[in-house]
Amino acid sequence: MRRKNSRPRRSECPLNAALEMVGDRWSLLIVRDLMLGGQRTYKAFLAGGERIATNVLADRLAKLEEIGILGSVRDPSDRRRIHYKLTAKGIDLAPVLIELVLWASRHERTAAPKELLDEMVHHRRRFLTRLKRQWSAME
Amino acid sequence: MRRKNSRPRRSECPLNAALEMVGDRWSLLIVRDLMLGGQRTYKAFLAGGERIATNVLADRLAKLEEIGILGSVRDPSDRRRIHYKLTAKGIDLAPVLIELVLWASRHERTAAPKELLDEMVHHRRRFLTRLKRQWSAME
Numbered sequence: 001m002r003r004k005n006s007r008p009r010r011s012e013c014p015l016n017a018a019l020e021m022v023g024d025r026w027s028l029l030i031v032r033d034l035m036l037g038g039q040r041t042y043k044a045f046l047a048g049g050e051r052i053a054t055n056v057l058a059d060r061l062a063k064l065e066e067i068g069i070l071g072s073v074r075d076p077s078d079r080r081r082i083h084y085k086l087t088a089k090g091i092d093l094a095p096v097l098i099e100l101v102l103w104a105s106r107h108e109r110t111a112a113p114k115e116l117l118d119e120m121v122h123h124r125r126r127f128l129t130r131l132k133r134q135w136s137a138m139e
Numbered sequence: 140m141r142r143k144n145s146r147p148r149r150s151e152c153p154l155n156a157a158l159e160m161v162g163d164r165w166s167l168l169i170v171r172d173l174m175l176g177g178q179r180t181y182k183a184f185l186a187g188g189e190r191i192a193t194n195v196l197a198d199r200l201a202k203l204e205e206i207g208i209l210g211s212v213r214d215p216s217d218r219r220r221i222h223y224k225l226t227a228k229g230i231d232l233a234p235v236l237i238e239l240v241l242w243a244s245r246h247e248r249t250a251a252p253k254e255l256l257d258e259m260v261h262h263r264r265r266f267l268t269r270l271k272r273q274w275s276a277m278e
Contacts, residue, residue: 011188012250014243015171015236021243023164032154049150068246089246096242097154099235104153104160107207107228111151 021067026052026060031093035131040083091135094128160206165191165199170232174270179222230274233267
């Protein structure tokens, strides 16, 4: 299936490429849930704090899989159930998520746990290493 | 004028807050043009490589100004002309732009100048300091 985003890019700028892939209000929340929240299934994403609509979720999951940010496998114990997981390209979005979180925390009233922010600021490398290790363990 | 984004946030997560502000395909391209490209006017943004539509550009400029990412001043020599500039909150998006650029450069075929990528990777602090200095000089 070729989708809209298979069209030629608007420009060759890497920022533009990134925004054509994840520049919307939902994609990086799904990446967040996979990366930090432990959600793996359609149902778990639907239950997220931002109340994503089913059609939007289905669209974003298909797009994220198509562009290689996540992959899906059938649950061996229940073939009807699909489990999603980040690819290497998906886990590599961690620094983008960190900077967006830190930027919003500096300029807006939000509810990020202080320990998490401190770790992102002062122990970024450790934080990234830990994320990658958790992610490899799930492979 | 109260706009859509004045509504309560979907959640208190800082990532969600960031995406409600700049989670779209255009806003960060405008920030890029102000930060790195030297564009200051509506006409200059319109001429950008991604061919933004006039109505989308007008909408994004108004939204970015409302949420405090950019400000506008009338050109003293031509009062009909408006100049845009980043605020401190806007220039503080530089690390987000850097990570998006680096992520896309690692995983997609793009046309980023190698020297720019090298500076972002190996001399990030110097790069950020230079951006902030240029920005202060324009104040």
